[in-house]
Amino acid sequence: MHKLHESFSPEPNSLGDGKYRIRIIVPGQGSSGIYTAENLAASAPLFKAGTEMFIDHPTETEEWERPERSIRDYAGVFLEDATVGEDGALYTVCKVFSGVNELIKDKWEYIGVSINAWCADPISENGIVPPIAGVRSVDFVTIPGAGGAITDLLESNRTNNYVKEGTVDKELSSKFDELKDAFASAIEALGSKLDSAVASIQESKVEESAEKASLDVDSAIEAGKKIAESGLPELAVTRVREAMKAGKAVDEAIEAERHYLHEATASTATPVDDKPVNTFNKIGW
Numbered sequence: 001m002h003k004l005h006e007s008f009s010p011e012p013n014s015l016g017d018g019k020y021r022i023r024i025i026v027p028g029q030g031s032s033g034i035y036t037a038e039n040l041a042a043s044a045p046l047f048k049a050g051t052e053m054f055i056d057h058p059t060e061t062e063e064w065e066r067p068e069r070s071i072r073d074y075a076g077v078f079l080e081d082a083t084v085g086e087d088g089a090l091y092t093v094c095k096v097f098s099g100v101n102e103l104i105k106d107k108w109e110y111i112g113v114s115i116n117a118w119c120a121d122p123i124s125e126n127g128i129v130p131p132i133a134g135v136r137s138v139d140f141v142t143i144p145g146a147g148g149a150i151t152d153l154l155e156s157n158r159t160n161n162y163v164k165e166g167t168v169d170k171e172l173s174s175k176f177d178e179l180k181d182a183f184a185s186a187i188e189a190l191g192s193k194l195d196s197a198v199a200s201i202q203e204s205k206v207e208e209s210a211e212k213a214s215l216d217v218d219s220a221i222e223a224g225k226k227i228a229e230s231g232l233p234e235l236a237v238t239r240v241r242e243a244m245k246a247g248k249a250v251d252e253a254i255e256a257e258r259h260y261l262h263e264a265t266a267s268t269a270t271p272v273d274d275k276p277v278n279t280f281n282k283i284g285w
Contacts, residue, residue: 026089033129037088043132047082223250
């Protein structure tokens with residue numbers, strides 16, 4: 001699809017009650033290319049009664065966010081289908097709404113009308129604009145187009161970000177592609193770093209677990225040696241191991257068990273009389 005925006009000054013011919021006869025477009029050089037009388041005649045049926053008219057063409061942002069246009073900019077409609085004049089130009093009668101009529105009537109000789117349309121085929125190498133394929137609107141603009149190189153048929157003399165054949169400006173498109181590639185590269189690099197970080201964390205956890213397991217084994221061996229060398233009886237060893245499971249250190253558990261055995265032994269021992277026995281008295285000597 002190739003956008004066409006072409007501006008031409010309307011004839012200051014008021015029919016009263018907000019109705020105006022306007023010249024839509026004329027054969028010859030426009031801001032988008034050369035319009036032949038033959039192609040305009042073929043396009044005339046597209047400019048039907050009911051074609052909408054707005055104040056100014058939409059900006060790129062407006063076309064993206066609100067392609068149906070805003071009611072605030074709604075200016076009028078065609079009352080008749082366009083006809084081809086003897087000069088090859090397209091003419092019609094439009095109705096300008098009351099809220100806008102005073103504005104248009106006051107500035108009529110200083111403004112123009114501009115088609116907002118498109119063609120299906122590209123503009124030829126010699127600049128011939130093909131027959132129009134569709135019409136969005138015919139808009140009131142401040143300065144009618146007077147030639148130039150704006151090829152999306154924007155009829156007012158203002159630069160825009162469209163290029164010939166309705167594509168996006170090549171420089172803008174190139175920058176967009178660069179940003180897209182840079183963004184993709186950044187995402188890929190971020191993904192690689194994230195994978196590396198996850199792998200590093202997992203490796204660290206494995207090493208930490210292995211180190212902890214190794215320390216646990218070493219501690220168990222050392223504790224076993226100390227218990228074996230303690231000389232404690234089997235029942236006491238069992239109590240030492242239970243104390244270690246509860247969180248007590250092996251040395252503390254062994255020492256506590258020795259203290260317990262010592263106290264237990266002392267409390268159950270039979271007292272011994274150190275006085276010598278007088279055997280003579282016992283046998284009657």
